[in-house]
Amino acid sequence: MNLPVAVRRPLVWLVHAALAAAAYALAFALRLDGLSLTVDDPRTGAVLFDYGPRFLATLPVAVAARLAALQAFGLHQGLWRFAGLHDLVRLAYAVAASSLVLFGAVALGWGWKFVPHSVLVMDAALAFLLLGGVRFVRRVAAERRPAASGPRTVIVGAGQAGEALLRDLRRRGRETPVAFVDDAPGLRGHSIHGVPVRGGVADLARVVAEVGASDVVVAVPSRSGEVLGKAVAATEGVPVRIRVLAGGPGPVRASALRALDVADLLSRPVAALDVDRIRADVAGRRVVVTGGAGSIGSELVRQVLALGPAALTVVDRDENAIHYLADGLAPELPRDPLRLVVADVAQEDQLARALEAARPDYVLHAAAYKHVPLMEGNPVAAVRNNVLATRLALRVADAAGASKFLLVSSDKAVRPTSVMGATKRAAELVLRAPPAGRAVRVAVRFGNVVGSAGSVVPLFLRQIERGGPVTLTHRDATRFFMTIPEASSLVLQAAAMAQGGEVFHLDMGRPVRILDLARRMIALAGFDPERDIEIRETGLRPGEKLHEELLAADEVGAPTTHPQVRVARAGSPDGAALVAELDALEAAARAGDEVATLRALKRLVPEYAPTNDAIRKVLEA
DSSP: OOHHHHHHHHHHHHHHHHHHHHHHHHHHHHTSSOOEEEEEOOOOOOOOEEEEHHHHHHHHHHHHHHHHHHHHHTTTTSOGGGGOOHHHHHHHHHHHHHHHHHHHHHHHHOTTSSSSSSHHHHHHHHHHHHHHHHHHHHHHHTTTTTOOOOOEEEOOOOHHHHHHHHHHHHHHHHHEEEEEEOOEEEEEEEEEEEEBBOGGGHHHHHHHHTTTEEEEEEEEGGGHHHHHHHHHHHTTTTEEEEEEOOOSSOOGGGGEEEEEGGGGGGGOOOOOOOHHHHHHHHSSSSSEEEETTTTHHHHHHHHHHOOOSSEEEEESSOHHHHHHHHSSOOOSOTTTEEEEEETTTTTTHHHHHHHHHOSSSSEOOOOOOOOOHHHHHHHHHHHHIIIIIHHHHHHHHOOOOOOTTEEEEEEEGGSSSHHHHHHHHHHHHHSSSSSOOOEEEEEEEOEEEETTTTTTHHHHHHHHHHTEEEEESOOTEEEEEEHHEEEHHHHHHHHHHOOOOOOEEEOSSSSSEEEHHHHHHHHHTTTTTTTOOOOEOOOOOTTTTTSSOOOOOTTTTEEEESTTEEEEEEOOOHHHHHHHHHHHOOOOOOOTTTHHHHHHHHHHHHHHOOOHHHHHHHHHH
16 A cells, blocks of 8 residues: 555654654563563562653653654655665664664763663664564565466576566566576576576576466576577577566666567677767867768767767758758757758768868768668769768868768678678778878778668568568578667777777677577567568578678787777788779769779779679679
């Protein structure tokens, strides 16, 4: 029963006062071996000494001292059904403090021997027991509340978070925790508050079947990515709802449970960031983000705004996308530094006007074409947008006085088999070509991001919504995945560490098999993979790889000061030859000559090995 505060608070004071008085009276009773406050002659029964007046004289002092100490230590405000060890410690301090006050008041007001010292000691012990006991009786009563006829739940993780979650689920009474699973061998066969630990995470399907559970909750905050991945794999094909504890400070509560998200299927820990270093690199500076309305660009805009730039100019040619970006910014993000420019980064006059007005310290170049199959049929457009626009943006940034230029690259630039990948590698080479210019040049290379326009995830979601089939290119194909916010954060982290000339690559964790991702997404939507929704293999498309890489053959990965950002080290290119090859590529693309463009791209990126038969024939002719 939840009473209003106006009723509950006076009631708590009244109960505390009654318990303090009871403890003091019991202390006298124990000292005098009975409820009588007199000392009688055992032979005659005559009253030798009467403690009644002394008890009555000091009782108000004892109760007042207890109540004042309980107030001072905040014990009148707490909800007893949530009482824990912290409350016991505060209660011990309150009892000790009030007992010292009582002892001093008696000694100063009536004398040292006015009340037997043993009474004061027993009063302290009894007050602690009664005041603490009433709290834990209330807590036990709350936790023993009969379970509602809600879902039967298995908790993954029998640690502190799992135990706290169990208690809160019972308090709420909306579902019934029926089992734990945990990979710690020492926990098997034991129980927590009467709920048994019935196996490890790999045993989830068996445990769910044995206990008739319809829900699984993952309560392992420290290694949630790894454990969640095992839990999802173990329940594949099992009709259960999986929920996870949302991250964040504060106690574990059932209200923090959320539905499983596609990003949770990556089974990788989220990167820890050196936020102070990133903020020091961005705060107070004028920043330009090209392609700022795209998947990565828009997230970079949101994160940069939160870091306190002096100005932030967003450049994109998509009018609708840039409008929706601005309209969808969180209310707490500042708008004053923001300037929106509709411009094409491949057009020198438009880009020059935008950057001259922005006078950037820092250019984040995220504008690019990224759809692999589409670029296979449009190599000239891919070169113009991904290579020539990067070359132009770097030249204009140098002319505008930028001190740093960052290129958002791709894992497809490594040993490319597609036009898109080869143009991203060429864009990386642009940063290594002379003249050096003023700006520190850096590229950041990473794989697929969940939810981006070019990711397979939105495609799978649309196909699942339509009832299938879910199409994938190859059952053994793997890709690196990362969430958009995490990738954007690590881009800024790498930029903050840049000294000039680096190609950073992000630690993307283990590659994910696309077939496994498809199955998990179908299960997440509440369907049985293969039975409810067909998974159909279509074959690798032109330019696609079976597996992506993050390092080229001539590169060596080296660590940086951040564990999830590495640098790809390679030899220095011949500057004059590199410029000549870039000039040839630019001339061919500007002329619109597709064959010449492909051949120039191959000369610039000799490791480019197209899997597209049509392109391969052009290059072999």
